[in-house]
Amino acid sequence: MPTTDDAPGQSSPDGAVARRRARRPRLWPELLLIAICYGCYSMVRNLVPTDHATAAHRAQEILSLEYDLNLDIEYTLNRLFVDQAWLAIPANYFYATMHFAVTIGVLVWLYARHPDRYATYRTVLFATTMVGLVGFWLYPLAPPRMLPGFTDTVISFGTWGIYGSSPMASMSNQYAAMPSMHTAWALWCAVTVIGVAGRRRPWTVPVAALYPTVTIFVIMGTANHYLLDAVGGAVALACGFALGHGAFRAFAVLVPARTTSQSSTP
Numbered sequence: 001m002p003t004t005d006d007a008p009g010q011s012s013p014d015g016a017v018a019r020r021r022a023r024r025p026r027l028w029p030e031l032l033l034i035a036i037c038y039g040c041y042s043m044v045r046n047l048v049p050t051d052h053a054t055a056a057h058r059a060q061e062i063l064s065l066e067y068d069l070n071l072d073i074e075y076t077l078n079r080l081f082v083d084q085a086w087l088a089i090p091a092n093y094f095y096a097t098m099h100f101a102v103t104i105g106v107l108v109w110l111y112a113r114h115p116d117r118y119a120t121y122r123t124v125l126f127a128t129t130m131v132g133l134v135g136f137w138l139y140p141l142a143p144p145r146m147l148p149g150f151t152d153t154v155i156s157f158g159t160w161g162i163y164g165s166s167p168m169a170s171m172s173n174q175y176a177a178m179p180s181m182h183t184a185w186a187l188w189c190a191v192t193v194i195g196v197a198g199r200r201r202p203w204t205v206p207v208a209a210l211y212p213t214v215t216i217f218v219i220m221g222t223a224n225h226y227l228l229d230a231v232g233g234a235v236a237l238a239c240g241f242a243l244g245h246g247a248f249r250a251f252a253v254l255v256p257a258r259t260t261s262q263s264s265t266p
Contacts, residue, residue, distance in 0.1 A: 186233075187237050
């Protein structure tokens with residue numbers, strides 16, 4: 001006679017764990033894939049043409065458009081940060097570290113706790129980043145800190161950062177501002193956490209939403225991005241979701257899923 005675990009519509013806890021593990025990508029190939037993709041991203045990002053005059057002209061165009069739309073809040077926030085060291089100093093370190101730390105943390109959390117969802121969200125993150133590269137290449141843009149009147153808070157407060165006066169400044173393209181990948185990755189983190197854990201743990205929704213909110217506040221206060229850069233980051237994420245889901249649909253068509261169900265014996 002069939003056991004309870006074999007009954008239709010039921011599965012044992014051990015069986016559920018086995019299926020989750022079966023869907024988890026192997027660790028070392030996954031780490032290699034992430035390293036290669038990020039290395040390619042950094043290399044291509046730094047190959048973006050660096051024409052300061054054109055990038056500065058586009059920055060003035062962005063500010064002019066924001067002024068017409070009554071969205072030009074970057075200067076006010078930058079002055080607030082400059083006048084309030086308790087805001088600026090933590091913001092400098094937030095900008096330099098959380099972009100990587102939180103994103104990696106969410107990837108690790110997905111891989112360890114929700115392997116069945118990992119590949120989907122990882123692919124969306126990769127697609128979003130590639131969309132960002134296209135934006136950097138097509139629209140090099142000088143950040144506010146390069147314009148007269150704005151203050152680079154890293155220089156002003158002598159803190160460590162990934163741009164401005166940092167030793168890392170020479171390793172990164174200074175005009176890769178549109179779209180804001182800080183915003184895109186922060187929104188990806190929030191959407192991922194809410195999408196995976198929001199129903200079971202409602203408290204994660206406001207906590208996750210707070211992260212991109214603070215990120216957008218920081219990128220403008222430190223004079224690294226315009227508000228429209230953040231909008232561009234949201235658009236990049238939307239494109240990333242469209243491309244990511246399209247890739248999975250194409251894969252499903254080209255590589256039909258193997259059926260694992262077996263007919264029951266009479």
